Amino acid sequence: EVQLVQSGAEVKKSGESLRISCKGSGYRFSDYWIEWVRQMPGKGLEWMGTIFPGDSQTIYSPSFQGQVTFSADKSVSTVYLQWSSLKASDTAMYYCARLVCSSPTCPREAHWFDPWGQGTLVTVSS
Amino acid sequence: QSVLTQPPSASATPGQRVTISCSGSSSNVGINAVNWYQQLPGTAPKVLIYSHNHRPSGVPDRFSGSKSGTSASLAISGLQSEDEADYYCAAWDDSLNGWVFGGGTRLTVL
Numbered sequence: 001e002v003q004l005v006q007s008g009a010e011v012k013k014s015g016e017s018l019r020i021s022c023k024g025s026g027y028r029f030s031d032y033w034i035e036w037v038r039q040m041p042g043k044g045l046e047w048m049g050t051i052f053p054g055d056s057q058t059i060y061s062p063s064f065q066g067q068v069t070f071s072a073d074k075s076v077s078t079v080y081l082q083w084s085s086l087k088a089s090d091t092a093m094y095y096c097a098r099l100v101c102s103s104p105t106c107p108r109e110a111h112w113f114d115p116w117g118q119g120t121l122v123t124v125s126s
Numbered sequence: 127q128s129v130l131t132q133p134p135s136a137s138a139t140p141g142q143r144v145t146i147s148c149s150g151s152s153s154n155v156g157i158n159a160v161n162w163y164q165q166l167p168g169t170a171p172k173v174l175i176y177s178h179n180h181r182p183s184g185v186p187d188r189f190s191g192s193k194s195g196t197s198a199s200l201a202i203s204g205l206q207s208e209d210e211a212d213y214y215c216a217a218w219d220d221s222l223n224g225w226v227f228g229g230g231t232r233l234t235v236l
Contacts, residue, residue: 035225037171044128045163045171045214047225061224095170102177109158109218112176119170 002026004034004096004117011123012086019082020120022096029077030054033099035113036070036081040092050099051079088126093119129154130215132228139236143203146231148215150196154226158218160198162191165212165230174213175200202233210235 007021022034036048049060051070058070069082081094097113131149138144150156162175173182175191178198188204198217202209215228 044230045216045227047227049224059224062222097171109220110177111218112159112161112173113163113171113216114173114176114182116170116172 002098002115004098004115006094006096006117006120009121009123011125014086014088014124014126016086016124017082017084018086018122019080020094020122021078021080022117023076023078024053024098025077027098030074034072034079035097035099036068037095037097037113037116038064038092039095039119045095048081048094053077053079086122086124088124090122091124093121095119128229129219129222129226130217130228132213132215132231134229135232135234137234137236138205140205140207142205143201144205144233146200146202146213146215146233148198148200148228150198150217150226152196153221154196154217154219155193155198155215156196157220160191160193161216162189162200163214163216165214166208167211171214205235207235209233 003025005023030053033050033052035050038046048064051058053072053074056072072079097116099111101111159177163171164174165171178193179191190201192199212230214230219226
């Protein structure tokens with residue numbers, strides 16, 4: 001079974017650093033982009049960016065560029081989302097998701113997200 | 127403000143058919159595939175429809191997707207109580223060079 005399992009909920013203070021993880025199993029982890037998606041309390045989904053575990057290539061949404069850092073360790077099939085200095089406005093649920101398509105030659109716009117991790121709730125107090 | 131526009135809410139009674147719209151532009155829905163995600167209460171989203179109208183295995187054929195121009199729609203027929211969830215449309219945006227989502231539609235089964 002293809003699965004993404006995320007690390008547990010975190011409670012931090014403003015200014016602290018944090019790294020959360022997303023571990024894949026059931027497929028060749030290095031071959032698929034992993035997307036990060038934010039969901040603030042009571043709000044919709046926002047795409048943060050993506051990382052390719054095979055070579056750690058990253059693409060950030062302009063809204064999140066410079067605010068977070070993606071990294072990967074393919075030896076343990078895990079990608080990470082990191083903050084160097086958290087803000088109260090970072091309080092949200094964060095999801096990772098695998099980017100898939102029906103053929104290896106699909107253009108990016110023909111892909112979809114499947115599966116999703118269970119989410120990591122990050123709570124930042126001021 | 128989301129790039130793709132969805133009605134914030136929809137409702138219907140069990141057994142009825144409901145349609146959820148998703149309005150975009152020529153840089154996203156107009157030229158790229160539209161995907162729909164279902165988020166049941168307290169859970170992570172899951173793909174419901176991909177590439178406009180394809181269902182992953184395990185998704186009932188009560189769910190269907192369509193697209194016309196810069197708008198897309200998700201239709202649910204034979205509505206069931208377990209369909210009560212938030213539904214999101216998504217597409218790649220060529221101008222923003224990123225994935226964009228609708229604001230989500232909360233479906234209530236009366």
